[in-house]
Amino acid sequence: MSILPSLAVSLGFWQDRPPAEALETARHADALGYERLWIGEMATYDAFALATRIAAGTRLALTVGPLAVAVRDPMLIARGAASVADLGGRPVDVAVGTSSPLVVSHWHGRSRERSARVLSESVRALRPLLAGEKTDFQGEAVSTRGYHLRLAAPGSSLAVAAFGPAAVRTAARYADRMVLNLLTPASAGALTAAMREEAALAGRDAPAVTAWVSAADAGDGEAVDQVRRGVVGYLAAPGYGEMFTEAGFGDLVAFARTRPHPKELLAAVPRELVGAVGLVGSDEEVRAQLAAYAAAGVDEVAVIPASVGADPGGRATLERLRRLAS
Template identity: 65%
Template sequence: MTIPDLSVSLGYWQDRPPEEALLTAETADRLGYGELWIGEMATYDAFALATRVAGVTGEIALTLGPLPVSVRDPMTIARGAASVAGLTGRRVGVAIGTSSDVVVAGWHGRDRRRAGTALRESAVALRQLLDGNKTTFEGEVVRTRGYHLRLPAPESELTIAAFGPAAVRTAALHADRMVLNLITPRSAAVLVERMRDEARKADRAVPRVAAWVTAAVDPSEAALEQIRRAVVGYLAAPGYGEMFGEAGFEDLVRFARTRPHPRDLLAEIPEELVAAVGLVGDGDAVRSRLEEYAAAGVDEVALVPVSVPDDPCGGRTMAALRALT
């Protein structure tokens, strides 16, 4: 059975030095991966980091984001993408999403209450701007008037991060690609079919599907612990809790929803849960899981390689997965 195409996403692990992102990017490029996802979290500005990444890599394509639409407006996203493309000569894609209350309301002090509307309207306005059109768009949440790029239009591929029904429909109607995060193959299959149905109803070409998947081949205990910490915040979240429950972890989800101290919840997360949403194990186990994602309709897996002392920057994991292709 075939496996999805593979790309690499920077992990920004909180327990690792931020500058490791550049080493991960260099390694991904050296190993021949075709695309690098550059998100935006607590450290680097995505556009600044992408420009620097281009200086230390050879030819890997860059996808910026997902950028939160309640924080980044279409004009600044389009101008940023065109800036990176113009300064680096790279193919530059753009990904957008709704992000979280912690990021949008907490860090940025912005209103996230109509994030679904902002996502849909941003996708429409952004497509026009990325194609170099002079754009006037008056939505309920998103507005832009009279701007067009002075730089060459990057004509970027537009990716939309989705999980809930509204975001999946927006991806179906407006994206070139939908991306899913922290997803089991079973849940991915449901969302892929829902997106395909929406695209067919609109008589639109069906977008491709990518999934971000944390990866650790032949993981050490440190690698497993890093992934456990990454999933703690999702166990009680609406939608994600139900997904983990369907995967056989109902008791853990119930415990998470009692709001225990994070360290107590972390101690209860088994390796089986980590493997349910990751590429974790030996080469055969990882290939089998990739085949499951392919069967679910996932066209591409964006690897988020662990970075721990015994596998700094995820180099060993990236090399092992590259060998599968």
């Protein structure tokens, strides 16, 4: 039998669904016996507020993030984690990343200049703050001095979302975990191998690896369409376009880079593409995909379940994944 990664759940925050379905997904994950929930931050809930609410009603271990380091400074992240731990009565872990130009520059009006430096320095400044220490950190782009938590230190583990070489290096040198999103197993394997090389050069054990992976029942057209919409914005993006090209979808990437209307591009996305970066297919195909992630060095797959009218919150999808991974 193939070795499979452990399974966690990540909230989908699907734009075409009511925001409160995120709470349903958390309740389903808890009821079905998942142990960990990843709580990202997009256009709806504040991640720490949502984590506090979920902590009150579930037994799940929580990881908040990835949080954009250009938007939340180390002090704010440490205070937020300590607040969730104190009010929710349980430990909470933290993930950080550089996020996208849409979130950082458009929504928040912040600069993404020197984002690799900001990420690296934020992680180094954040670690002692999460341990309750008074920090005096002065980097080239990030500084914090004199603050320490009055709440009990959460002692959070620290994850770094990575895709480019600089973020992979930061994860390897300073993080407890590296987080990957929307990647084929081959790309996940390449990044994991690079991270392990960097960790060895730094003289430390390689961090664990989590991959966020969308999942949908291949027989549910609405659910598959939801996952297909989720990949449209990545097809022309630097790095992602090359990954999809290597996976055999070069014509689609070339089409995406002509900037067609989003509806035209969506209509051109085949199920095979979402199956290459997601858990969409027959039972055998999904098991094979999970095994491929494990072979690539992924320790944990955080399932992002489709949430549609026939399956709000994605319970059926989460139930199926638990069965297939058992």
